[in-house]
Amino acid sequence: MNRAVNLLIPSLMVLGLGVPGMVLAQPEVILRDGEQMRVDLVGSGVHQVADGWRVVLRMSNDNDFPEGVLPSSFRRWWHAEVGGLNTETGERLHVEVTNAGYSTTILPTWSLDNGETWTRIPESSMPVWDSSTSTHRFTIDVPPDVPQVLLAKWYPYTPAMFEAYRQGRLLPHPMVNEVEIGRSEQDRPIYQYIITDASVPTGNKARVWVHNCVHPAENPGYFMVEGLVDWLLGDSREARAVLQQTIFCIVPVANPDGQYLGNYRTNANGVNLENQWTAPYNTQVAEVKALRERIEEFMGEPSNPGESPIRILLNVHAAHGSGAPFHFVHRPLYDANGTGVTEEVYQLEVKWVDFLRERSPFMNRGSDNWSVLAGRPFVESMMHDRYTIHPSETWDPVMAITIEGTYQAGPTPGSIATQHDYRELGEAIGWAVSDFLELDLEALRTSLSGGMAY
Ligand SMILES: [Zn+2]
The missing domain is CATH 3.40.630.10 (Zn peptidases)
Known part of the structure; x- marks a missing residue:
């Protein structure tokens, strides 16, 4: 079972902004059960910005426990799918990993083939740590023909x-x-x-x-x-x-x-x-x-x-x-x-x-x-x-x-x-x-x- 949040489409539909005949790519954050994935879906989401999308991945505690039950230093793993990408053009994603329980600079990993193979994201995308908001920020360009990117703090082992x-x-x-x-x-x-x-x-x-x-x-x-x-x-x-x-x-x-x-x-x-x-x-x-x-x-x-x-x-x-x-x-x-x-x-x-x-x-x-x-x-x-x-x-x-x-x-x-x-x-x-x-x-x-x- 997949759980997904999609913040933009509902609001577009409410506002009647859909353009007839035009297929809008709408990325979304998805968690797949049993694939060593974890973010807080409620606090995560995808928002359109001028040159692509702002992807918020809010880190969550083990077992999704409420804040304060476990030390924040236990909140050190994130892994999620960003699906619904535009396969014609590729996508620029400005990723923000928020509520992070670690400040260490770690180059994240991604899979562009739906989990078959994993590599680090390009070194030019090294995250920048913002201690005031406990957020790691990085920008990636997903190439065309990739409908979903799997992103993780490090190489997953599912x-x-x-x-x-x-x-x-x-x-x-x-x-x-x-x-x-x-x-x-x-x-x-x-x-x-x-x-x-x-x-x-x-x-x-x-x-x-x-x-x-x-x-x-x-x-x-x-x-x-x-x-x-x-x-x-x-x-x-x-x-x-x-x-x-x-x-x-x-x-x-x-x-x-x-x-x-x-x-x-x-x-x-x-x-x-x-x-x-x-x-x-x-x-x-x-x-x-x-x-x-x-x-x-x-x-x-x-x-x-x-x-x-x-x-x-x-x-x-x-x-x-x-x-x-x-x-x-x-x-x-x-x-x-x-x-x-x-x-x-x-x-x-x-x-x-x-x-x-x-x-x-x-x-x-x-x-x-x-x-x-x-x-x-x-x-x-x-x-x-x-x-x-x-x-x-x-x-x-x-x-x-x-x-x-x-x-x-x-x-x-x-x-x-x-x-x-x-x-x-x-x-x-x-x-x-x-x-x-x-x-x-x-x-x-x-x-x-x-x-x-x-
Ligand atoms: Zn240990």
Whole structure:
């Protein structure tokens, strides 16, 4: 179902201004359900100006909550269709993204082929931020033969895109096993993909956990995940060796409702899942329960530890206000005052960050941020407090860290990031895992199902 606002046609009709025999192009703002779209239709609209149209896209809170329920910093995703364009002449659109919850300058993206492909709008259309009205303004020229333009803050990643990836890439591959680890508050499946070479016994394999989309419109993460998976499944000799020595457990869409609804940071009930980790054992929030129970299953209990417990956990996000992708490295303060992490875990984090910086020039562009895990939020604190420092010494220390993409900067000075750049970063994550775990990339094992694969 489409919802549309059209401010001009009704008034023209009321005023009797329609010209008989003349087809007036009348652009309108449209939201499509389930396509990660969000603006406030009531406050949005299209108005004729001298050289084209003024398109107001008023940003809306997650779940269209009233102002004040969520912090304004949660209002950071917009995506809408502007339809009804004049295909004879093309259109000039003066776009105003109002009520914005971010001031960062980000070159928006558009699709001129109804969502098939996405690019940034021309660099000459860089938005100008007006802090007095919380508005980003930019002007675009839509070429002829384009009846509708899809516009978004950044590259969208819709449920249909994930489904296409799932059907086309994940499900057909013999080394991928899909597990439904739970269902969302609105009863959508939460999938985890177990990716390993099952012809090699689980035994000593290192488990690598990756989850993404806790914050559902932090879209660089989806492309990182696709890049990682594509590398793992890409039939390279090295990736095959990695999958003989590891078990990747990847949740590409941890918050499917939020993604479906076009939320930026919360689930269908307006809950910021990330903060549920301060008390994960008590949470009744479906998405967090699904992740936590699955982690518990892999880690086991001190009396009965998991066969291949998690060694690396990556919590994938994206952030405003930083120039390039970065990690949140935790301060090694744990013994002193109970914040941060142990020195041992800190050293593991530094080792991880260094390896990924070596593998990814993009990652290496930025500076890392610090976190002391005050109040023990985030999944990292659960991995640390419950497993790493458990007195039984049942578990090896877990390297659990948040990796953040950003929205503007690309891998080289002056460049602007594309989805491809984030896919490449995902591929670098695959390499960095092999570095971190000191995997032997030369030693391909004979497949138990018969013969060498390569
Ligand atoms: Zn986030």
